């Protein structure tokens with residue numbers, strides 16, 4: 001039986017651009033929003049055609065929807081409503097579908113919250129990053145600690161209790177004590193899901209570029225060093241676990257039963273379809289010699305709105321094996337080698353490398369189940385690189 005899809009909609013608009021942000025999102029005038037929503041809706045209406053053109057198998061049933069960005073709640077109520085109506089008119093939204101919307105704290109005006117409820121939204125992800133006001137302000141966030149607590153209260157009063165809080169370890173001015181304060185607030189809030197990321201330093205954000213250049217703009221000289229950032233991440237894993245918000249993926253933590261259905265699809269390679277700027281899709285391939293197809297939309301706004309071409313990659317069985325292994329290792333429960341063998345055949349070279357990483361304390365193997373240790377999760381990129389060289 002065909003598996004229901006996860007649907008991703010990107011809304012790449014924000015009220016301000018955070019200094020650490022390396023996403024394809026930015027501040028645009030409201031005039032752009034309307035043209036953008038038109039384009040996304042046209043693509044959703046043509047989902048079957050686009051899928052077929054990319055060589056993927058189309059499936060109408062959907063059991064998770066994720067509106068991410070950017071800040072989807074900067075759209076106005078009619079625009080948000082239009083997106084959801086277009087989805088329900090063109091796809092089959094299954095009962096019990098997980099419907100998540102990312103929100104910047106302070107953007108949940110009463111009419112927006114009402115619209116979200118009306119559209120069936122049952123999960124909200126709040127981009128908190130830090131409960132310490134000076135840290136949030138230093139990276140350009142517009143909210144304060146009390147804004148987040150008010151949003152959580154309003155969501156609960158409206159009946160949305162499935163709430164995620166995003167936190168970042170490694171923000172300017174962060175210390176072990178201030179991080180502890182953020183973690184304590186997140187735990188005390190009683191929200192059932194948290195995502196914890198380490199600050200990414202790359203050329204795609206203003207802060208990243210300044211750090212690479214060794215400058216002092218954007219509070220770059222107050223960014224904790226790599227070692228402290230790693231310690232902060234590890235302390236988050238321990239504190240959240242101890243509070244019953246258990247780690248189930250490198251960056252994700254949940255109380256039992258609150259793991260994100262949508263995000264799990266990425267790691268266990270279930271099909272998903274993305275719409276909007278820089279949106280990615282993965283679907284079973286029509287061609288029996290290919291395992292899956294991955295395709296993505298343009299990452300420049302004008303090119304996307306003008307209907308620019310999609311990029312498409314065929315996933316061979318060998319590439320699918322690699323993806324299954326690496327994505328599966330992101331999960332705390334790990335990877336079942338027996339299941340991989342059953343699907344892909346012999347796993348040459350795995351045993352000796354797994355034994356090597358186990359002796360270094362980075363992996364644990366119990367019969368055919370392999371998973372990263374907490375240290376292995378911290379060094380996951382290094383581990384993955386070594387495996388790529390033998391695969």
Ligand code: SF4
Nearest residue numbers: 014017018021025070
């Ligand atoms: S709100 Fe999110 S997407 Fe927007 S600029 Fe900040 S980090 Fe980036």
